[in-house]
Amino acid sequence: MQADPHAMMQAGLNLIAQAMSIYDDDLQLVTCNRPFREMFDLPPELARPGAPFEATIRYLVQRGEYGPVDDEDVAVRRRVEQALAFQPHYMERSRANGRTISVEGAPLPQGGWVTVYTDITHIKQHEGLLRARSEELSEQLLTRAEELAATNRKLQATNAALSEAKRELTEMEARIRLTTEMMPAHIAHVGADRVYTYSNRRLNAIMPGRPSNILGLHMADVLGTQAYQAVLPYVEIAQEGRASSFEFTDEASSRRIRTATTPDGDGGVYILSQDVTEETQTRNALQQTRRRELAAQMTSGMAHDFSNLLTIILGSQSRLLRMELSDEAQPLVSATLSAAKRGGRLLDRIAAMTTGRDYTPTPCDPAALLRDLKTLATSALPDGVRFSLEDRLGPGRLMLDSGQVQDSLLNLILNARDACAGAGRITLTAARLKETWLEFTVTDTGPGFSPEALKRGLDPFYTTKGGEGSGLGLAMVYDMAKLAGGRVRLENTATGARVTLRLPLREAPRPAEPGLALLVEDSPDLRDAIRDMLRAQGHSVIEAASTEEALTLATQVPGVTLILSDITLEGAATGLDLLDRLPANAPPCYLMTSLRPDHPLHRAAKSRAPVLRKPFTGADLGQFLATGQQP
Structure with missing residues (x-):
């Protein structure tokens, strides 16, 4: 038979030599031990849980516990009011029966208080005996010794209260730190000397390459010259007492950072920084x-x-x-x-x-794309122009509009061919840049760009080929890059020209294997239909109707292998918000929608994740999850 925990606890309290009582915020008894009942000779009804504090005090006043009183009601009311405004205390009191007790009270975190009563009659008698038998000691020394003993007892009570308060503060600080460290942002404080006094240790996640433990370090040493110079004017504004918000590009990590600064009123600054590169x-x-x-x-x-x-x-x-x-x-x-x-x-x-068509990324093998491009480029080059390809991307699939990317790179290669005028070398390099950008660089050994071409080369209709050129080649490459959220840069080298095409680096989701699928759809009828499709393909399914519900399931339910979410959901947040708020180790997320292809949300989604247009069949869904492409 399982033991009663309450009975076990009560038995343990009864073994304590001191008397003890616990009352709650409503001045009702929660529990007491046998020595408490015996010390004050309480009747059974005043020693049971729920007994009113006022009734117990009235009983003790009537018994003469506090000595003669002029007005019983006044004496009871005064002690009840003291209890309602409870403060930690220690005191020593002589009882009507000639015994002396110490009374030590301390608050409880959940409300109410605990009081411990100790019979110190023998200690007081010993002190009196010491006084009587130590005539050689001065009256002042004896008095000081007694005061010291009483003070020590008070100090012990105070230390116990301080220890409890310290424990509560430590737990509160740990909860606050855990909360701030879970936020997808760096939160910090710098003093008037711009030295970090607080950090939630998320700087490295927002600006890769920086340390996580930055307490005691100066901002310039942590951020580096370029980033520090970018934020310094706004930190100075905050130190003058004005809040501000701004964005800057961290060149060391190629990340776009949004930062808010708030003055603390003492010359220091609170700083909140977020990575808004994808946004x-x-x-x-x-x-x-x-x-x-x-x-x-x-x-x-x-x-x-x-x-x-x-x-x-x-x-x-x-x-x-x-x-x-x-x-x-x-x-x-x-x-x-x-x-x-x-x-x-x-x-x-x-x-x-x-x-023209939108930039529509789908899972793509960049190595195969570059091999096909090399075949096309080589056949279009004269014998005197050599072409070399340097693929530094490594294995893995990426999200790219392979047709538009290949057309743009071929356009750049043919421009370089024309610049070489029948003899020279063209090099195409593909590499990852700080896990943020996919960078293609085309260099040639031609004469390079003129100063005017460097300024206007990306403008529509600008050409250096006279009547042979339309002036739309580089402009179309620029258009494709901007549609993808990337950029194009023209520059000269010591041996010719260089064009750099940067596109957002997006890893392609892994093909979905049968597992636990999180279905996020706010229409119950559609949820039922899509759930059946997923189950027919071997998936187990859990469901949510909003971004908040989906985030809770995605982060707390173990074993989720894929997320299939509608773009428009219950509440204000969308499927794109779900993408933004998923943790880095989240399973692949696929989107679906009935929005028109030209709708802004649909367009934005296609640059972020695979998108399946509604309506679709079970076969369409299976092909979509396997390839990441619209059937």
Whole structure:
């Protein structure tokens, strides 16, 4: 038979020599031990849990425990009021029966208080005997000895209360530190001397390459010259008493950092820093999409009219060619036809740039992409131009729009070919940059970019090839990079020109194996249907309707192997917010949506994760989870 824990605890309390009682916030008895009942000769009803403190005090007053009193009600009320405003205390009191007791009280963290009563009659008698038998000791020395003994007892009681308070503060500090260390941001405080006095040890996660333990270090030594100079003006503003928020690029890690500074009122500054690299890349992609839409609106009408004019010109010149013309007129008509056809091709290029397909990354083997590109490039180069490929990416699949990336790289290689003028060397290098960017670099041994080309090379219609160029090649590469959230840089080297194309580095999710799937969908009917599809493919399924529910399940339920989430969910947060808030070790997340392909959320999602358009069948879902691509 299992022992009663309450009975065991009560038996243990009864073995304690001192009397003890515990009352709660409502001044009702929680528990007491046998010595408490025996010391004050309490009736059974006052020693049971729930007995009112006031009734016990009234009983003791009536028994003469506190000596003669003028007004019983006043004496009881005074002690009850003292209990309601309870403070830690230690005192020694002579009882009506001639015994002397010490009373030590301390608060409890959960409310209420515990009081310990110790019979110190023998100690007091010993002190009296010492006084009587030590006539050689001065009265002052004896008095000091007694005071010291009483003070020591009070000190012990105070130390016990302080130890309990210290324990509570230590636990509170540990909870606060654990909470701050779980936040996806770096929280810190620097003093007036800009030396770190607090950190939640998340700096290394936000700005890789920095130390985690930075207490006692100066900001300049921790951040480095470039980052420190970027944040210094805002730290100075905060030290003057004004809060601020700003963004900067940390060149050491290639991360985009958003930082907020708040003054502490004593010359120091609280600093909150977040990594917003992916957010910035997505924002740039959306801005480029909006620019495209605006350009398409502005040019569509003009292109329509211009196309009609070219059609009239081509028709007229074709009729002229069928007529009997002079030898001088024949070349003019042919030249006009050639120029009109070139104008038509130019319209096609403009249409491709303003209304072309979106950047749609899917799982891709970059090594295979580069091998195919080398085959295409080599066949397009003359014998005097050598081409070399340096693949430093390593194994693994990445999220890329392989068609647009390959077209852009081929465009850069052909531009380099033209710059080499039949003889030279072209090198394509592919590498990872600080696990943030995928960087492609095309270098050549041509004459390099002119100062004007360095400034205007990415502008539409700017060309250095005269009548042979449209001026849209590099502009289309730039357009693709911006749609992806990346960038293009033109520069010269000691031996020629260099074009650098950077794209966001996104690891492709692992193909989904049968396991525990987290389905995030706010429509009960759709949840039922998709749950059945997942189970038919061997998955076990747990479900959520909102981002908050999904985060709780993803972080607390062990064994989740994949997350399939709708973009629009219950509440204000979306599937993109779920992506942002998932921990680094979270399983792969796939998105699905019924939004139009041109919807901003749909466009933003396609640059972040595989997206499956609704409606879909079970076979479509299986292919999507296996390849990460829309069937």
